[in-house]
Amino acid sequence: MDLETNYFNHFWRLVMNKNLLSLAIIAAMSAPLAAQAEIKLSGTLQAEVGSLEVGNGDRQTVTSNTIGGHGSPNKMRFDVSHKLGGGLTAIARMDWSFGAFGNSGGASNFTNREKYVGLKASMAYFKMGRLQGLYKTSTLGYDKWAGTGLQARHGGGGMSGGAYGHTGFINNALEAGFKASGFKGGLQYVAGENDGNEGSYLGALQYGNKAWEVTASAAHLNNDANNTDGTNWKLAGKAKFGKMYMALHYESVELGDHNMGIAAKSDGVDSTDYLMGQIGYSIGRIDLNAWVAGIKAGDNAGSDATSYSLGAKYNFSKKANVYAGWHKADSDNDAIDNEAFIAGMRVGF
Numbered sequence: 532m533d534l535e536t537n538y539f540n541h542f543w544r545l546v547m548n549k550n551l552l553s554l555a556i557i558a559a560m561s562a563p564l565a566a567q568a569e570i571k572l573s574g575t576l577q578a579e580v581g582s583l584e585v586g587n588g589d590r591q592t593v594t595s596n597t598i599g600g601h602g603s604p605n606k607m608r609f610d611v612s613h614k615l616g617g618g619l620t621a622i623a624r625m626d627w628s629f630g631a632f633g634n635s636g637g638a639s640n641f642t643n644r645e646k647y648v649g650l651k652a653s654m655a656y657f658k659m660g661r662l663q664g665l666y667k668t669s670t671l672g673y674d675k676w677a678g679t680g681l682q683a684r685h686g687g688g689g690m691s692g693g694a695y696g697h698t699g700f701i702n703n704a705l706e707a708g709f710k711a712s713g714f715k716g717g718l719q720y721v722a723g724e725n726d727g728n729e730g731s732y733l734g735a736l737q738y739g740n741k742a743w744e745v746t747a748s749a750a751h752l753n754n755d756a757n758n759t760d761g762t763n764w765k766l767a768g769k770a771k772f773g774k775m776y777m778a779l780h781y782e783s784v785e786l787g788d789h790n791m792g793i794a795a796k797s798d799g800v801d802s803t804d805y806l807m808g809q810i811g812y813s814i815g816r817i818d819l820n821a822w823v824a825g826i827k828a829g830d831n832a833g834s835d836a837t838s839y840s841l842g843a844k845y846n847f848s849k850k851a852n853v854y855a856g857w858h859k860a861d862s863d864n865d866a867i868d869n870e871a872f873i874a875g876m877r878v879g880f
Contacts (some may be wrong), residue, residue, distance in 0.1 A: 570880075574607040578631040579875035580682050586866040594632050597857065598680035598873050599687070603628045622658075623648045644700065658706040664748035665706070665717050667697045669735035673778040675811050675820040680873040681840040681856045683780075688809040688838025688860040689824030691784045694751040695733065695763055702726055714738050719797060727756035743770040752786055753810075761785035774812035776820075803828045818844040826862075834865045836862035842873070850879035 581598045596603035611623040626644035647660030667684075674690070676682045679869040683689030684697035692698045703723030708716060716736040721728045735748035749764040763786050769778040782805040807824035823839040842856020855874040862868055 563597075567644050568611065568613045571612075572608070573610070575604055575678075575877060575879050576631065577604050577678070577875060577877040581680065581871050581873035583869070583871045584871045585836040593679070595596070595869075596631050597678065597682070598871050603630055603642075604678035604877075605629050605631055606643075608644075618652055620651045621648070622656075624653050642661055649706075651688060654711050656707070659704065661702045661859075662701050662703045662706055662719060663695075664694055664699070664750060665719050665733045665735040665767070666695060666748050666763060669737060669746050669748045671697075671768050673767055673780060674822065675776065675844075676739065676822070676840055676856070676861065677878075679854065679875060680871060681854075681858050682839070682843050683809070683824055683838070684820050685793050687824075687840065687858065688826065688836055689806060689822060690714060690780065691763060691782055691786070693786055694793075695731070695752045695786050696784065701731075701733065703728070727754045728752065741771075744768065750786070752853065759786075774813045776809075776813075778807075778822075779872045780807040781805065782810075810863065816846045818846065820844070834863040835868065836860060852877055 543612045552788035568673055577596055577597050578594070579596065580592070580594050582590055583593045583598055596605055606626060608624065611621075613621040615621055624645050624647055626643050626646065627641040629640045629642070642663065645661055645663060647658045647662055649656060649658035651657075671677055674683045674871045676687075677684065681687070683693035683870050690697045694701055701719060702723060703721050703725050704719050706717055706719045708718070716739070719733040721731040730750055730753045731735065733748075733750040735746060737744055737746045739745060745766075745768040747764075747766055749762060753760055760833045763782060763784045765780065765782040766782040766850060767778070769776070771777075783802050784805060785802045804827040805824060806827075808819065811818060811820040813819075821839070821841040822841075824837070826836040826838070828835050838858075838860040840856055840858040842854055844852050844854040846852045853874070853876045855872075857870075857872055859870045860868055
């Protein structure tokens with residue numbers, strides 16, 4: 532072996548040893564950081580196809596995230612947790628929704644959902660940022676068709692809509708909550724004047740266990756700029772009896788935001804009542820679920836309505852399923868009635 536080859540081999544071993552040493556140093560420095568901070572990626576992908584008839588229009592075949600104009604359940608979420616010691620954890624969330632068909636939600640196809648930072652202990656927490664309303668999240672799981680075209684909330688005709696109802700998000704919000712001895716609850720307060728809703732609040736209190744639960748919740752909007760002042764409140768409960776599931780949900784709504792033609796409460800407009808009942812039964816991997824709801828519109832608030840959904844879901848796993856069902860909403864105003872036959876698939880990660 533000549534002298535030039537010996538020099539080259541010596542030089543290559545020196546470079547490789549330095550690279551390995553550098554990688555070892557980086558790994559040693561990164562290990563404590565990885566042990567202290569955790570980043571979790573999760574989300575949902577869903578698509579539906581169906582036959583939809585609205586009002587006096589023609590029946591048409593539709594593809595959407597949720598047929599019926601309920602918005603997109605598709606989301607991508609980053610959750611960050613960082614243990615601080617003494618039982619305290621720093622938390623943060625970044626969350627976006629997007630469309631499964633076409634390019635919904637703008638040029639980037641992504642729309643803001645929750646964005647917040649906070650602190651969490653074993654029995655209490657605090658958050659601030661853009662949040663889902665407690666009025667919505669406290670009973671979101673009561674409707675087994677939530678997030679699909681068969682759901683009861685908003686345009687489904689069984690629950691109220693709007694950020695202070697069961698859709699949308701609360702900007703400039705502070706939230707504190709607790710969980711202890713079967714009770715859990717929280718309170719949200721709008722602190723910023725950015726959108727004129729300063730002084731608005733939402734709250735929920737629940738009691739129960741894995742077999743049953745009862746919930747009381749309220750949301751109050753105060754917007755001086757638009758001279759809007761109103762309160763929604765509700766009582767709800769759910770229970771499991773072996774393979775059977777039941778839920779009952781009552782709302783008194785002043786802040787109307789609903790596809791069934793319900794107007795917001797104002798001078799000369801009374802509050803609207805919603806009553807929704809749901810029943811379900813599981814047979815192996817198959818879930819059968821049905822709900823029916825009645826809307827009693829206050830004087831000058833819009834049209835009374837009856838809505839219902841019936842369908843079946845096949846669960847491949849806890850995070851993947853296919854479903855099909857029928858939804859119908861009837862009111863005193865034929866122009867806003869709707870009927871849909873829907874099939875869909877959802878995959879979580």
